[in-house]
Amino acid sequence: MSRNAHITDPERKCLVSGEVSPKRGLVRFVLGPGDTIYPDVAGKLPGRGMYVSADREALETAVNRKLFSKGAKRQVGIPDGLIAAVEDGLLRRVLDRISMARKAGRAVTGFEKVKDWLDKDQVAILLQASDGSERGKSKLYRPGGRGSFFDILTARELGLSFGRERVIHAALAAGRLTDLFRDDAVRLSGVRRSEKQTGGNDPVPGKV
Numbered sequence: 001m002s003r004n005a006h007i008t009d010p011e012r013k014c015l016v017s018g019e020v021s022p023k024r025g026l027v028r029f030v031l032g033p034g035d036t037i038y039p040d041v042a043g044k045l046p047g048r049g050m051y052v053s054a055d056r057e058a059l060e061t062a063v064n065r066k067l068f069s070k071g072a073k074r075q076v077g078i079p080d081g082l083i084a085a086v087e088d089g090l091l092r093r094v095l096d097r098i099s100m101a102r103k104a105g106r107a108v109t110g111f112e113k114v115k116d117w118l119d120k121d122q123v124a125i126l127l128q129a130s131d132g133s134e135r136g137k138s139k140l141y142r143p144g145g146r147g148s149f150f151d152i153l154t155a156r157e158l159g160l161s162f163g164r165e166r167v168i169h170a171a172l173a174a175g176r177l178t179d180l181f182r183d184d185a186v187r188l189s190g191v192r193r194s195e196k197q198t199g200g201n202d203p204v205p206g207k208v
Helices: 003-008 056-064 067-072 082-103 111-119 155-162 176-191
Strands: 011-013 020-022 026-032 036-040 049-053 107-109 125-128 169-172
Touching: 011 049, 036 082, 049 056, 049 067, 056 067, 056 082, 056 176, 082 107, 082 155, 082 169, 082 176, 107 111, 107 155, 111 169, 125 176, 155 169, 169 176
Parallel strands: none
Antiparallel strands: 011 020, 026 036, 026 049, 107 169, 125 169
């Protein structure tokens, strides 16, 4: 999937802002048994979907202002931990994308391997653990371009995709899996709020 393909992405309206935007930047919800709202981060569950921007504040607003009931045109149930379920679902997708890229030879980990790919201009996305040493992470330069750097995963989470206990540095080469990863990672970066994202002068992960 190329970036140009996004030009024709289907669009949907956000329940909170009312703005129409590409589906890849939204989280879909469906009405399930018992008129209960369920997140559908993959966008594949049957039924009419309701969409909210992949932004934690927007999701909180949708829940607190009962906008899902408004969208469904009837009273609906909101399960406890709905936003956490969205984050967990996006996290699983992000880790699965990295794992598939690794198996396809499109992902590497380790300082030296990542540095080698950077030196050879083979890196489309640089990944660094959010809880890794800032001094160590600063020794690798970030590739240019929007969505080319993410530090939204912990070292333990990154490690899951590589079959290791902890991973600090990883890189993805250009390709379809990397494009899919980027879309899900941008959504996760909006939903997963961290101190780095809510304070300071650092750029929001995935928005570089």
